[in-house]
Ligand code: C2E
């Protein structure tokens with residue numbers, strides 16, 4: 001806007017300057033007009049012929065030829081008068097004819113004033129000029145001066161000379177000519193003597209204003225302005241738009257930055273897969289809740305999906321991700337607005353409840369969350385069965401930190417898993433102690449593995465009919481420096497929970513295979529944890545160890561527990577098949593404790609069933625147990641499987657099992673697990689002692 005204002009100011013100034021210049025030009029053009037008339041007057045008045053022929057009796061022919069004719073064209077003048085020594089008119093011509101009046105009658109006092117001005121100082125070129133009105137009101141430039149000879153050849157008049165008056169009317173043509181010569185646009189004659197405003201005032205010789213020379217109001221500046229105005233406006237608009245654009249970009253950037261900031265804050269607090277708040281957001285909410293004064297009831301639920309990892313492994317991460325999204329949605333609908341639900345890890349969720357009934361609500365919501373997964377989730381055409389184990393921790397004493405609360409809920413969640421999954425467990429200190437023990441145990445186990453502090457013992461398995469030892473089962477031992485012998489049932493699960501199982505399992509495999517090389521006629525049974533089977537490279541890994549140690553595959557038998565089989569039938573089937581391709585046989589361990597149906601057994605091509613010792617226990621004293629054992633053995637036989645009975649503690653047990661059709665027997669009644677050296681010894685002696693289990697028992 002300032003620019004337009006400045007331009008306008010400039011235009012006005014240009015106009016003002018232009019007006020002044022035009023005024024000067026107009027003034028100059030009038031002067032030039034008068035000067036020219038005066039020069040013309042000189043040409044005609046200071047002339048030897050005129051000085052001769054216009055004094056006394058004038059030469060009419062001369063007068064007509066030179067003056068009357070000249071007024072016709074009007075180029076130099078359009079009226080010519082001759083005044084005699086007394087001021088009387090001698091001739092008057094106007095526009096090629098005789099003028100109706102004499103000069104003084106025509107022009108009156110203004111002309112008289114000029115004539116008077118000449119008085120007393122007559123000479124050549126004494127003419128005076130002025131502008132004046134004639135009787136008709138027209139304005140003429142008028143020159144009057146003495147007639148004198150130009151040369152000395154003609155005698156100069158004595159006394160008062162005769163006067164030549166030449167008039168040139170300021171008509172349109174002459175005005176236009178003035179305009180052209182002096183480049184004045186729209187020059188015109190105004191007859192208004194009182195005209196104000198711009199213009200060159202015409203004053204007659206008496207000092208009376210008679211009109212003005214005017215011209216078109218100069219507006220070069222304004223014109224320039226109006227010429228440049230669009231450009232200026234466009235420029236301004238462009239500048240304005242550019243500024244707007246820049247402001248727009250700036251604003252857009254600001255908005256984008258804000259949005260990115262908001263997004264970053266959102267991202268920092270949310271889990272990208274499920275859109276739920278993440279662990280950081282949960283911890284913050286929990287910290288706030290813990291600090292609140294006065295303290296409020298507060299409960300934390302920690303959820304871990306049961307069987308999720310297996311879904312992920314068997315169906316791939318895409319299905320795994322979708323499952324998590326689905327579960328998150330389901331959980332959210334249950335917890336909706338009652339607390340903060342967050343995804344805190346792969347398949348882990350947590351819920352913070354901090355309202356008045358938080359502690360009571362925790363258990364109720366916990367079991368609803370468990371029940372939600374009772375029904376399978378359908379993704380595409382897959383029916384996925386998973387569960388969730390929920391641990392709950394509530395604030396019981398002051399000063400519990402957010403981390404501690406979350407940890408307690410986590411401990412309780414593990415308890416829920418140990419109690420059989422898909423259930424809710426409340427945190428109590430005793431589990432925590434056990435849990436802490438397990439963590440400590442895990443790190444000690446890691447150390448033990450590194451320092452070769454583990455060892456393998458072997459329990460012989462006998463052919464039921466001949467009681468010849470035909471196989472040994474490798475059983476892992478961990479003699480703990482402080483705790484004494486730690487049972488494998490305990491530390492194997494610690495290894496499984498802490499990612500040590502593959503290392504432990506391979507260690508057993510390698511050592512047992514190596515030991516077994518000393519017992520050429522004996523087969524080796526190895527227990528393999530479900531965690532090891534889950535590793536897709538398990539069969540390759542096993543083949544490598546066989547190759548490395550040189551144990552023929554046919555001499556190895558892998559014991560698989562029912563748990564793995566039931567949870568992942570497809571994968572178990574696959575692994576059994578691939579082991580059999582290697583030449584390794586597969587036994588189903590702990591049979592009778594789990595849920596394997598005949599259908600399952602048919603589907604898998606096991607070589608052997610091992611009836612669990614819990615089933616065998618009391619077989620010789622309890623009839624019902626006996627029936628159950630007999631039926632189980634019959635089932636195995638019907639499926640064309642060899643059956644081993646483990647946990648045989650007496651000859652009576654052995655006899656019943658033998659009768660029921662068991663092919664192999666294993667138990668303290670015949671041999672306890674023993675070091676490799678003892679097995680070597682046993683085998684050397686076997687010829688003598690075969691059949692007498694007593695002799696084989698070791699401490
Ligand atoms: P399991 O595979 O069923 O092993 C047989 C268990 O029964 C052994 O217990 C053995 O000492 C015990 N046992 C044998 N005869 C009798 C008997 O007459 N009476 C009684 N009461 N028990 C008997 P152990 O060595 O404590 O092993 C327990 C479980 O730990 C094993 O059960 C097996 O599942 C697991 N385990 C042992 N070593 C390994 C290993 O290297 N890898 C894996 N994955 N698991 C192992």
Ligand code: MG
Pocket residue numbers: 473527559589
């Ligand atoms: Mg076993």
Ligand code: MG
Pocket residue numbers: 589590610612613646
């Ligand atoms: Mg067993």
